[in-house]
Amino acid sequence: MAKGRHWVALWLVAFLVTTWLVYARQTAAIRAARELADLRARRANLDGHRADLERRIRAAESRAVLVPRAQARLGLHLPSDSEIVLVPAPSGSR
């Protein structure tokens, strides 16, 4: 009789351990999935941020913005070709 109780207890413990393992594994998986989703969101956020910055840099660098400002603030002008000096590359240089 006592031997039968031991077996029952043993099966019960085995069942509980197995159930706990399944539960722990599922919990870890859900947590990992949440972290993955968060990381994806962060990456998307950073990508968006980078794209926004690139767009603003492009806009700021464009001739439509730069040329009028350079003329108004610094008194610069677009050079005519006679004001452009192209220095010949030294012979033998690559």
Place this chain on the structure above:
Amino acid sequence: MARPAVRIQVVEFGVLVGLALLVGRAAQVQILHGRRWAEEAQAQRTERIVLQARRGALYDRHGTPLAVTQETYHVGIAPNELRDPAADGALISRRLGLTARTWQQALRRRYAYFAGPYSALEVQPLRSVRGVHLESVLNRFYPDPAVARATIGRLGDEGLGASGLERTLDSLLAGRSGAAVVLKDRAGREYESPARVIAPPVPGLDVVLTLDAELQEIAQRALDDALRRMDADGGDVVMLDPGTGEVLALASRQRDGSARPSAFTDTFEPGSLAKIFAAAALLSLRRVSPTDHVSGEGGKWSVLGRTITDEDPQPSLTLADAIRVSSNIAIAKFAARLTPAEQYATLRDFGFGAFTGIEFPAEATGRLRPPSEWTRTSAASLAMGYELSVTPIQVAMAYGALANDGLLLQPTLIREIRSAGGGVRYRHRPEPVRRVVSQDVAVALRNLLRGVVERGTGTEAALTNFPVAAKTGTARRVVNGRYAAGEYTASFAALFPADQPQLVLVVKIDNPHKGSYFAAQTAAPVTRSMLEQALAARTVALDRARLSTAAPRAAAAPADDDGGLVPYVVPWPYQPDSAGVGPRRAVPDVAGLGLREAVRTLHRRGFRVALRGWGVAEHTWPAAGDSAAAGSMVTLFADPHAADRVRSRGGAPPLRGPRR
């Protein structure tokens, strides 16, 4: 009362029956209906989703992104799930740009959906708000939407390329969608699991275009300015690299501000731009020599019942003069030396009347009728650029053939195709279509075009330090099948620099209303402006090492090398292109001027210049004040120490002949 043993047996039997029923039911659930229940459970916990493939990006030749794909979001709101509707509502309204009225309407619904799409930045603060459900979707994004819009094109509602290169390259850019199973929790939130990807999405290929973003901006701004200043109906600018056939910039604009790809699709009669192709046939077939002259007929010539006129009448013209002053009469007379078949074959060889083969979904062939459909005056008309319709890209490629020593290349907009990992799958190599003229003839034709800018109709495009070869074209416009009174197309095709050209530019202005309608005063200055900006730009695809040698080599010559004649602007050995005597003019006094300024002054007065010596201008032969025929050669003597001597003489010009 039954005995205990019997009762126990009954209980045992009952338990046994119960267990048997349990096992039977379990077998029924697990074995008989197992598949159905498994599917139902799977459907509750998981969902199969399509993984969108990232569409490949488009870059300019320097790697500047022109079209990229980004993750954006649709936003769903479940009002009953909001913890603090007032505070959450304020945040959501602010981030999504909703009005108070729109938000109140959303609150009255069970589930409000805002398609957006919203950027990751906009929705970031909403991620932690309960009741907000984000649905990510990949979206096409154009960092600078105005750049080459007509060329790049756009996507349609289905996410497929609808126009422009987005359409042509759709199969390369689109990639292949994948599939995955996502896990769902009790609230219906989805979690991706890397282990549950059924088929990974294959991202599209990235395409590096031949366009140069900075040149493109220069072209667009120059065209916009010109159209506004001239109150024109529209226009196009094409820039390409003649050595590779790569298109560097394409700008098109109509009066209403729209930008359809008219450089590929709209045809026009090129007018005098086509004269150089008649000259190509004449030179290739040796039907004209440099000294052959035809009469200018006083600027008006009637032939076969048609009157041909010249804007700048000349008494007598060579082929070079005909190109330089754009004489209709002379080119029509010279073209009569060609058979219709020869004239047609040359124009056909230059690519007119046929697709260029560029990677664009729409392209017009223009019109070049075969000789069997010609009238008696067709040969003269074609020589003058009428009875022929072309697209700006065809003109650019044909002039590119002249720049490329006679070899016509296929134009391209694609420089490289790369995999998502960066590996190069395709790299453009120049694709010759055919040899149109020999190298010698191409050089001769470039010299003719050079004369146009130095002394002809294209002087408004002349640069001080860099020689330019070009041709003007002013043609009447055809509206509803008839020539419209007072409407013209002004066009200009240029090779820069004239020696070893690196850039072909074609500018077309449709129907300018303000000021002159002649290309010399409309399209030519636009070309010069673009060239100056290109020279000053940092990243523009010009080989400045080659350009620096194309610039006046005299600048690098040693000061003591004052012996021989130095080629300067005028090609050497000089071949006179006109035996006609021009009007006589006084030779200006250039003593004491810098060499460059002295040469420029003499050029402005219509003289050709041969240099002797180096340094500061000392005197000229014929001497200052003497009269000489316009177009004749003036020898300029220079000396490094001339400035002192000129000052000591009070600036009086020396009167002596050439040194021996």
